[in-house]
Amino acid sequence: MANPQIAEVGNLALVLGLAASVYVVFAAVFSQIKRRNEFFLSARNGVWLIAGLATLAVVILEWALITHQFRFEYVASHVSRDQPLFYTITALWGGQQGSLLFWVWLLSLFGAIVLLQHPGESDPLIPWVIAFLAFTSAFFFSLLVFVSSPFTLLAQAPADGIGLNPLLQDPGMIIHPVTQYLGYVGFAVPFAFAFAALVTGKLGYDWIRTTRRWALFAWLFLSLGLLFGMRWAYVELGWGGYWGWDPVENAALIPWLTGTAYLHSVMIQEKRGMLKVWNLVLILLTFLLTILGTFITRSGVIQSVHAFGVSSMGPFFLAYIAAVLVVTVYFIYVRLDKLKEENRLDSMLSREATFLLNNLILLGAAVATLWGTVFPLISEVIVGKQITVAAPFFNQVNGPIFLALVLLMGVCTLIGWRRASPRHLVRNFMSPAAVAVVTMVVLMLIGVRDPYGLIALVAAAFVLTTILLEFYRGTRARMRMYKENAAIAQAQLVNKNRRRYGGYIVHLGVILAVIGIVGSTFFQTSAQQNLAPGQTVELGPYLVQFDRLTVTREPNAQVIGADLVVFENGRQIDTMRPLKAYYPAADQMTTEVAVRTTMRDDLYVILAGWNDDGSATLKVIINPLVLWLWVGFGVFILGTIITMLPDPREAKALERVRAEKAWVGA
Amino acid sequence: MESTLRRPPVKSTTAARGNSIKFIAGGIVLLGVIAFVMFNTIQANTVYYYTLSEVQTQQASLVGKTIRVNGPLDKTSIRNDQKNLVLEFNLVQDGIVLPVVYQGVAPDTMSSGESVVAEGKLDSDGVFRAQSILVKCPSKYQESPVQY
Numbered sequence: 001m002a003n004p005q006i007a008e009v010g011n012l013a014l015v016l017g018l019a020a021s022v023y024v025v026f027a028a029v030f031s032q033i034k035r036r037n038e039f040f041l042s043a044r045n046g047v048w049l050i051a052g053l054a055t056l057a058v059v060i061l062e063w064a065l066i067t068h069q070f071r072f073e074y075v076a077s078h079v080s081r082d083q084p085l086f087y088t089i090t091a092l093w094g095g096q097q098g099s100l101l102f103w104v105w106l107l108s109l110f111g112a113i114v115l116l117q118h119p120g121e122s123d124p125l126i127p128w129v130i131a132f133l134a135f136t137s138a139f140f141f142s143l144l145v146f147v148s149s150p151f152t153l154l155a156q157a158p159a160d161g162i163g164l165n166p167l168l169q170d171p172g173m174i175i176h177p178v179t180q181y182l183g184y185v186g187f188a189v190p191f192a193f194a195f196a197a198l199v200t201g202k203l204g205y206d207w208i209r210t211t212r213r214w215a216l217f218a219w220l221f222l223s224l225g226l227l228f229g230m231r232w233a234y235v236e237l238g239w240g241g242y243w244g245w246d247p248v249e250n251a252a253l254i255p256w257l258t259g260t261a262y263l264h265s266v267m268i269q270e271k272r273g274m275l276k277v278w279n280l281v282l283i284l285l286t287f288l289l290t291i292l293g294t295f296i297t298r299s300g301v302i303q304s305v306h307a308f309g310v311s312s313m314g315p316f317f318l319a320y321i322a323a324v325l326v327v328t329v330y331f332i333y334v335r336l337d338k339l340k341e342e343n344r345l346d347s348m349l350s351r352e353a354t355f356l357l358n359n360l361i362l363l364g365a366a367v368a369t370l371w372g373t374v375f376p377l378i379s380e381v382i383v384g385k386q387i388t389v390a391a392p393f394f395n396q397v398n399g400p401i402f403l404a405l406v407l408l409m410g411v412c413t414l415i416g417w418r419r420a421s422p423r424h425l426v427r428n429f430m431s432p433a434a435v436a437v438v439t440m441v442v443l444m445l446i447g448v449r450d451p452y453g454l455i456a457l458v459a460a461a462f463v464l465t466t467i468l469l470e471f472y473r474g475t476r477a478r479m480r481m482y483k484e485n486a487a488i489a490q491a492q493l494v495n496k497n498r499r500r501y502g503g504y505i506v507h508l509g510v511i512l513a514v515i516g517i518v519g520s521t522f523f524q525t526s527a528q529q530n531l532a533p534g535q536t537v538e539l540g541p542y543l544v545q546f547d548r549l550t551v552t553r554e555p556n557a558q559v560i561g562a563d564l565v566v567f568e569n570g571r572q573i574d575t576m577r578p579l580k581a582y583y584p585a586a587d588q589m590t591t592e593v594a595v596r597t598t599m600r601d602d603l604y605v606i607l608a609g610w611n612d613d614g615s616a617t618l619k620v621i622i623n624p625l626v627l628w629l630w631v632g633f634g635v636f637i638l639g640t641i642i643t644m645l646p647d648p649r650e651a652k653a654l655e656r657v658r659a660e661k662a663w664v665g666a
Numbered sequence: 667m668e669s670t671l672r673r674p675p676v677k678s679t680t681a682a683r684g685n686s687i688k689f690i691a692g693g694i695v696l697l698g699v700i701a702f703v704m705f706n707t708i709q710a711n712t713v714y715y716y717t718l719s720e721v722q723t724q725q726a727s728l729v730g731k732t733i734r735v736n737g738p739l740d741k742t743s744i745r746n747d748q749k750n751l752v753l754e755f756n757l758v759q760d761g762i763v764l765p766v767v768y769q770g771v772a773p774d775t776m777s778s779g780e781s782v783v784a785e786g787k788l789d790s791d792g793v794f795r796a797q798s799i800l801v802k803c804p805s806k807y808q809e810s811p812v813q814y
Contacts, residue, residue, distance in 0.1 A: 167774075345689055353689065360693050364700040371704060375712075386715040388734060390785075393711035397704050530749040580774070589774035608771040609748030617748050619771060 003071045003153065010060040010151035014144045017053040017104070020046050021138035028131035040127050047115055047130050050137055051108040058105050061098060061150050065091050071157040074098060074150045080163030080585045082556040087164050090174045094164045096298055097150035099177065103294065104140035106185040107133065114189060125207060128196030129189075136188055139320045147313050166557070166583040166590045172232035180225030180252060184290040186218025187259065191287035194280055198331040203276060203338045208266045213644050215283075219263060220640045222256045227633045238591035238606050240526065240621040242629070245394040250373040251293035254366050258286040261362040264355050271417065272352060273342030277332060278359070280339075284328050288321050289366075296373070346418045349425065354412040361405050368397045403456060406514055409507050410463030413470055432465035453522030457515065464511050467504050474501070494642065497649065502642030509636025512628045519601075519625025526621040533614055540622045542603055543567040544576075549610055557581040559592075562607045562616045566596065578607040578618070602626045713785060718759045721788065734785045735794060737764060739801075741779070746772050753799075757782060768796040775801045 024046035031039035061074065065088050070076045078091040078098070093099040111133040118126050144150065167173070190211035197207035229252060230242040243249060262282040268275050295317040332339070345352055372389040379387040414428040439461035440454065448454055471490065478489035494501040529537045531546040538544075547563040564576040579592035596603040604621040611617075718737045721728060737757030743765075744755045753768040753776070766784050773779075779801035786796035 348688060348692075356689060356693070357696075360696050364697060368700060368704050372708065375708070379712075387712045388715065389708060390711040390713055390732075393707050396707045396711075397700070400703070401700065528751060530751075587778045589777075591774055606771065608751060609746070611748055615749065617751060617771075 003069055003157075006060060006064070006069075007072065007151040007153050010057055011145075011149055013053045013057040013060070014101075014141055014149065014151075017050055017057070017108075018138055018141035018145055020049045020053060021134045021141055024050065024134035025131050025138065028127045028134065032127050043127065043130055043134075044115055047108075047111045047134065050134065051112040054101070054105040054108040054137075057101055057150075058092065061101060062089065062092060065089065068161070069157070070159075070161050071153050072150075073152045073154050076154060076158055076161040078164050079161045080556070081160050082585065083163050083169075084555075087169050087174070091164050093177045093181070094168060097144065097148045097152075099181070100140060100143055100148070100298065101150050102177075103181060103185060104137050104144070106181055107137050107140065107188060110185060110189055111137070114192075124200050124202060125193055125196035125210070128199045129192040132192040132195045133188060136192075136320075139316070143313055143316055147316065160585070163556075163583075163585050166581070166588050167236060170232060170236050172228050172236065176225060176228035176232055179221045179228055183218050183220070183222030183225050184255070184294055186214060186221055187255065187283075187287050187290050189214040190218070191283050194283045195328060195331075198280065198328065198335055201335055201338055203335060205270055205273075208269060208279065212266075215259070215263060215266075216640060216644045219256070219259045220637065220644070222252065222259060223633070223636060223640065225252055226256060227630075227637075231630065234626075235593060235595065236590070238593045240524070240604055240606070240619075240623065241520075242626075245369075245372070245391045247373050248297050250369050250394075251296040254370050254373070255286050255289035255293055257362050257366040257369070258282055258289060261359045261366075262286055264362075265359050268352055268355055274344075274352070275356075276339040276341065277336070280328075280332055282359075282363075284325070285366075288324060289370075291317065291321055291324075349415060349422065351412060351415050351417045354408055354415055358405065358408050358412065361401055361408065365398055365401045365405075368401070369394060372397075399452070402514075403459060406456075406459050406463055406511070409510065410459075410466040413466045413504070413507075428466075428469075431469060432462045435465040436462040448523075450522045453518055456518040456522070460511050460514050460518065464508070467508050467511070470504055471501070498645050498647045499643050499650070502639050502645075505639030505642060506636050507639075509632045509634070509639055511632070512635055513632030516626050516629025516632060520623040520629070523624045524621060526619065528608070528617070528619045530611075530615055530617045537618060537620055539620050540601075541568050542620075542622070543570075544603075544605065544618065544620055546616055546618065549614060549616055550577075554581070556585060557583045560607070560610065562610070562618065564594070564605060564618075566603065576603075576605055578605045580607050597627050599627055600624065718757060718762045718764055721764060721794075722762050725788065725792065728788050729790050730787055732785065732787055732797075734783055735764065735766075736781065736783045738781045739779050741777065744776060746776070748772075755782070757784070757794075764794055765792070766794045766796050766799075768799050773799065773801045 024043045027039045027043040027046060031037060031043060061072075063069075064072045064075050065079050066085070068075065068079060068081060070079075074095060074097055075091075078094045079088050083091075087094075091098065093102045111130060114126075114129060114133070190208075193207040193211045193214075197203050229249065233239075233244070234242040262279065265275050265282060266279050269279050295313065298313065345356075347353065372393050375389045376386045379385060410432060414425060414432075416424075436458050440458045443454055443457060448457070471493065474493045475486060475489045478484055478493055479486060482489070482492075484492060494505070525540060527537055527539045531537060533546060533548050536543050536545045543566070545565045545567065547565060550561045550563055552559045552561070559579050559581045561577045561579045564578070565572060566574045566576055574596055576594040576596060578594040581590050581592060582588075583590065591606060594605045602621075602623040604623055606619040606621075608617040608619050713732055713734050715734045715736060716724075716728070718735065721733075721735055735757065737759050740756045740758040740763075743758075744753070746753050751770055751772075753770070753772045755766055755776075757764045757766060766782070766786075768784070768786075781802045783800040783802065784794060784796040785798045785800075786794055788794050
């Protein structure tokens with residue numbers, strides 16, 4: 001088949017995907033209104049059809065990418081002949097059309113997985129779940145069909161393509177979009193169940209229980225998306241940091257914040273039957289923020305360092321968001337009588353109260369960040385001028401908010417459910433407070449003076465102690481009760497209560513990450529100098545000696561490096577080689593920083609430039625404690641996975657619920 | 667995160683109702699504080715966008731203010747002193763020329779840049795002293811994440 005026919009097939013798959021999605025919405029809704037089960041069965045088949053069509057479109061685009069079909073505009077602009085195969089395959093999500101196709105493909109697969117998880121027709125939520133998911137895939141298919149198709153052909157195939165932006169040719173940047181999208185798309189499933197629960201009026205804890213792992217899965221991948229994005233910025237962009245409050249970064253953070261709030265507040269509905277409306281609002285917000293995030297990253301609507309091409313998708317996204325918002329809020333209003341609280345707050349001194357506070361704080365951070373992010377758009381509408389909000393805004397507002405959140409994380413562990421006794425609380429409080437004081441004294445003795453950095457590190461020490469104490473007490477109790485040795489007791493403690501201790505491990509990861517963030521934010525030092533061969537630059541304990549410039553060739557780039565020798569306290573400890581690479585195909589330079597990581601700090605060297613006389617300009621940065629940011633992410637992810645593992649207690653509880661229901665029904 | 671079963675509903679007492687009110691009040695105060703901090707800090711951190719012609723016509727009133735200027739880059743004007751890390755270039759549009767000086771590492775995409783967004787202050791001598799620059803590349807690149 002020639003290119004035009006294949007492109008036709010691709011476009012046809014998208015059009016049919018749209019048609020199938022629309023059909024599934026109507027068939028599923030009709031089956032419920034008219035109680036016609038055959039339409040539900042047909043809608044179920046439709047879900048498989050959508051997944052098949054989206055897969056077909058992905059396969060065609062991949063084929064075009066891998067076999068260099070440069071008549072495809074998308075291929076010509078994202079692939080070049082000298083590009084490694086890995087980056088050619090992953091160019092699927094390197095550009096706008098491809099990544100939208102990737103979005104709808106993931107969504108269609110998730111829809112199919114939901115059907116596999118719920119075989120048969122017993123669950124009354126499922127028709128509405130698939131109706132909502134199909135409605136969403138109809139939206140994304142229509143973007144691909146009506147706004148920007150990945151199968152647009154050029155009049156003539158160019159000899160070679162432009163290739164993927166060299167900055168994106170980095171393993172981190174390849175994984176980052178996938179994880180980000182899995183997180184974004186993943187939240188569609190819990191929201192679809194919430195929506196179904198609203199429509200059917202089955203607003204107990206069932207929809208949350210059913211989607212607990214989906215929500216955790218989506219949240220895990222949003223976290224991974226943040227991790228890989230930050231890591232990429234740190235090693236690839238070469239400015240010494242990992243977070244700049246850019247709109248696209250914020251777009252990834254905001255749903256993570258509301259998602260975090262949701263994961264906490266559903267626990268209160270589970271335990272106390274409270275916060276039902278609030279949980280629905282949080283999952284609605286989280287889902288819509290993932291859509292908004294996709295829009296911000298894909299539309300270029302806000303001036304961003306990511307500077308995606310500007311497109312005309314805005315009205316489509318706004319219409320979709322408005323439709324979901326209006327319909328959901330309407331149903332919440334209609335169902336208010338079924339959303340009554342089963343309990344009230346017993347005491348301000350209870351874990352419920354700390355969870356509520358945590359929710360307010362997370363939501364506050366989300367609102368502040370969102371406000372700063374969309375401010376340019378709002379100002380353009382109101383005063384006709386784009387006004388941007390500089391990074392200090394986000395730091396000044398979110399800094400104290402996050403500090404409060406960290407402290408709350410510690411206090412929360414000390415307070416029991418329902419009603420805590422103040423005396424008990426004070427006793428639990430003593431040792432973490434003592435550790436905090438000791439930490440402060442030690443930090444001041446070693447010369448830490450920055451007040452904000454000091455406060456944050458002391459807070460981290462306090463919370464770290466509360467978490468470790470929690471593990472210590474639990475382990476000791478098991479050792480006494482079951483005569484286990486310390487290691488086994490520790491492992492069993494987590495194993496026997498995966499959700500609780502997995503959660504504490506997540507908190508542990510957050511605290512480690514906070515230590516890394518505080519260290520690299522408040523205590524960063526840097527020097528910038530032009531060096532002739534043999535000259536040195538000194539920074540902190542390090543002495544960096546520049547030896548010579550070296551030039552090497554790679555298949556698709558020319559690489560200039562600076563050979564450096566690093567000394568610490570007069571002793572040679574390492575050699576480093578920061579690079580600049582020139583990519584002729586894209587006529588672009590990229591910077592490859594050299595980083596030497598220790599537990600204490602990162603020595604981060606950028607080759608800023610060079611001169612004909614053989615001298616080089618180096619920028620040297622010391623980022624204290626930044627390793628702990630990445631370690632913290634690792635611990636965090638481990639903890640999240642532990643909370644997702646099958647929990648024996650959960651299975652038992654579920655059985656009891658089923659038994660109770662059967663009893664009531666009888 | 668214990669997965670114990672929901673406890674049976676407790677009768678709501680006056681104390682419990684009082685707690686709810688206390689909590690709602692506390693929540694409102696907390697959100698109020700966040701909103702207050704937000705609006706206060708946003709004042710100090712907003713940066714206005716100007717085009718080259720606006721910079722020219724309003725020059726007198728803009729001197730010393732932090733602003734963002736967006737304009738096409740004249741590639742022939744780029745002078746990059748790599749020893750002292752001083753980058754100089756002109757933004758040119760409709761005959762208006764704005765010289766920009768940036769102290770720092772030149773972005774990798776400078777030589778292929780089409781337009782530049784510079785954030786900084788306008789000097790009384792008409793030179794724009796940029797604190798950060800953002801290079802926009804020709805549209806053939808969909809992504810050009812470069813900021814210093």
